[in-house]
Structures are given as structure tokens and as C-alpha cells.
Amino acid sequence: MVPALILVAALIAPLHIFKDEGFGEESRLQLLLHAFYAKIEPGVVWFTDKLLRSRLLSGTRPGRFVLKLIAKALWFLPHGVVIDHDAALRLIDNLPEDSHIAIGPCLCKIGAGTREEPFYTDMVIMYGAKAYKLAHPNEYKYISKEEAKDLLRKFREHNLVHEVYACFEARSWAFVVCNCDVRYCIPTRSQLTVREGVYPGPLVAEVRAEKCAGLEECGVCLKVCPFKAVVAAGDGKSSVDPAKCMGCGLCAYRCPQGARGLKPRPGYDPRFLPIHFTHPGLAEHIKPENK
Numbered sequence: 001m002v003p004a005l006i007l008v009a010a011l012i013a014p015l016h017i018f019k020d021e022g023f024g025e026e027s028r029l030q031l032l033l034h035a036f037y038a039k040i041e042p043g044v045v046w047f048t049d050k051l052l053r054s055r056l057l058s059g060t061r062p063g064r065f066v067l068k069l070i071a072k073a074l075w076f077l078p079h080g081v082v083i084d085h086d087a088a089l090r091l092i093d094n095l096p097e098d099s100h101i102a103i104g105p106c107l108c109k110i111g112a113g114t115r116e117e118p119f120y121t122d123m124v125i126m127y128g129a130k131a132y133k134l135a136h137p138n139e140y141k142y143i144s145k146e147e148a149k150d151l152l153r154k155f156r157e158h159n160l161v162h163e164v165y166a167c168f169e170a171r172s173w174a175f176v177v178c179n180c181d182v183r184y185c186i187p188t189r190s191q192l193t194v195r196e197g198v199y200p201g202p203l204v205a206e207v208r209a210e211k212c213a214g215l216e217e218c219g220v221c222l223k224v225c226p227f228k229a230v231v232a233a234g235d236g237k238s239s240v241d242p243a244k245c246m247g248c249g250l251c252a253y254r255c256p257q258g259a260r261g262l263k264p265r266p267g268y269d270p271r272f273l274p275i276h277f278t279h280p281g282l283a284e285h286i287k288p289e290n291k
């Protein structure tokens with residue numbers, strides 16, 4: 001596995017110089033390289049799952065230090081940005097009409113040895129759809145935009161987190177809208193363990209305290225937040241730790257009082273997120289160098 005990873009890095013590292021090409025259908029070389037990665041990805045995921053499950057590594061401070069170093073060394077592998085549900089729908093709507101979307105199995109669940117439903121949650125887009133179809137022709141199925149949006153709605157009902165992934169942290173390598181169960185999702189578990197793997201989205205949760213019933217009386221947001229970002233305010237009402245909030249919006253969707261919402265994250269760096277597709281009105285909140 002390690003030699004295969006080194007080979008992937010050696011093959012695709014030079015292409016990093018094209019990182020700012022934009023978000024779209026990319027070259028045949030990129031397609032083939034990603035199809036090769038898609039072939040070995042089940043092994044990569046299985047290996048990483050075992051690393052994260054090791055109590056010696058994730059349960060001790062020196063072990064977490066080692067995990068952090070490994071995560072940093074694997075920077076070229078897919079990393080994610082969390083997006084809210086409306087942004088995921090907009091992204092699908094804004095894809096060019098001739099681009100592809102395909103749905104396939106959740107590799108993180110396979111790596112963890114489960115096929116728990118919903119199992120087909122890996123929504124590959126653009127050149128990613130073609131790459132995964134090439135690598136796993138029987139497991140990925142092309143779907144329409146309407147089918148993709150229906151699936152996203154279904155995934156939200158299961159409290160799955162939408163995450164856009166790219167290789168090399170480059171917009172032109174954004175290839176998938178993953179729909180992640182944080183009990184299995186390797187990048188999200190890595191984020192929760194060593195703060196590497198997934199980046200926050202452009203929005204952050206906010207609470208209208210006057211509407212909140214209180215964490216003791218209600219506490220729905222506390223239960224549903226995958227990132228442990230719900231905290232108690234002094235008066236027992238629910239509040240947000242913005243440093244931990246990834247902006248998934250699940251708490252706002254589930255709050256029975258309509259007390260929670262999402263607002264723009266100040267000074268946001270969109271990294272590789274195709275933000276003009278996902279959050280077209282947010283330009284003024286984005287770091288100047290990323291506009």
C-alpha cells in the first residue's frame with residue numbers, strides 16, 4: 001500500500017502546478033491518473049481505517065502526533081470541505097448540462113467492514129464521475145441532476161454530512177460530493193482526532209437564544225451535531241463553538257424551535273471549494289486573494 005501511495009504521489013505531484021485551472025472537466029491525463037487512484041482507493045481507505053482505530057495511535061498524545069504527521073504527509077490525497085444542504089443542491093444545479101454525475105458505494109463503510117444503509121453515498125461529479133466509472137464500471141451508476149438532488153435530500157434525512165472533496169487542495173481536482181456518516185467517514189474521523197482531513201464550510205451556525213428551549217429540555221442540536229460544536233451558554237441555552245462548527249447545517253434543520261440558522265463565516269478561505277457554484281452571494285466574505 002505505501003509503495004502504491006508513493007507512486008500516486010510521484011505521478012500526480014507535477015500536475016499540482018495546474019492547481020488554479022478552475023473547476024471543470026479536466027484533461028485525459030488527469031482522468032486516467034484519478035482512475036488509477038480510484039482503483040487503489042479501497043486499499044488506502046482500509047489502511048487508514050486501521051490507523052484511526054488503533055488505540056495506541058488515536059488514544060494517546062504521542063500517537064496522535066504521529067497520526068498528524070501522517071495526515072500532513074498525505075496532503076495530496078482527497079481532502080474535504082463541509083457544505084450545507086442548500087449549497088449541495090446548488091452545486092448540482094450549477095454543474096454544466098453536459099457534465100456527468102454518478103453514484104457509488106461508500107468506501108469508508110467498506111473499509112470499516114459494514115454495508116449499513118444508506119450505502120451508495122459517494123456522489124462523483126464532473127471528471128470524477130468518469131474516473132470512478134472507468135475504475136469500477138459495475139459499482140458506479142450515472143444519474144441525472146434530479147436523481148442526484150433527490151438522493152441529497154434522502155441523505156439529509158439520515159443526518160449525513162455533505163462534503164466536497166478535491167485532490168491536491170486544488171479546485172480543478174474537485175471530484176465528489178460525499179455524504180458522510182461520521183461514525184465511518186475517515187476524513188471526518190481524522191478531523192475529529194487530529195484536525196486534518198476536512199475543512200469548515202463557508203457558513204457557521206448561529207442561535208437565536210430567545211427561541212431556544214434550552215439544552216436540558218430539548219438538546220436535539222447537541223445530539224445531532226457531528227462535530228461536537230454545540231455548547232451550553234451560561235443560561236442553559238444552546239450556543240455554538242465557531243472553531244469547531246463545520247457549517248453542515250444539520251442542527252438548524254433538526255431544531256424543533258427554529259432557533260438555529262447559518263450565517264457567513266467571517267474571513268472565509270474557500271480553499272478548493274467551487275464557491276461560485278455553491279455560495280454565489282458570498283464574495284464579500286471571502287479572503288481577497290481567493291476571490
Ligand code: SF4
Binds near residue numbers: 105107178185
Ligand atoms: S468520504 Fe463520506 S461518502 Fe465518501 S467514502 Fe467516506 S464516508 Fe463515504
Ligand code: SF4
Binds near residue numbers: 220
Ligand atoms: S435544538 Fe433548538 S431548541 Fe433545542 S436546544 Fe438546540 S437550539 Fe435549543
Ligand code: SF4
Binds near residue numbers: 224230240245251
Ligand atoms: S453546530 Fe450545527 S452547523 Fe455547526 S457543525 Fe454542528 S450541526 Fe453542523
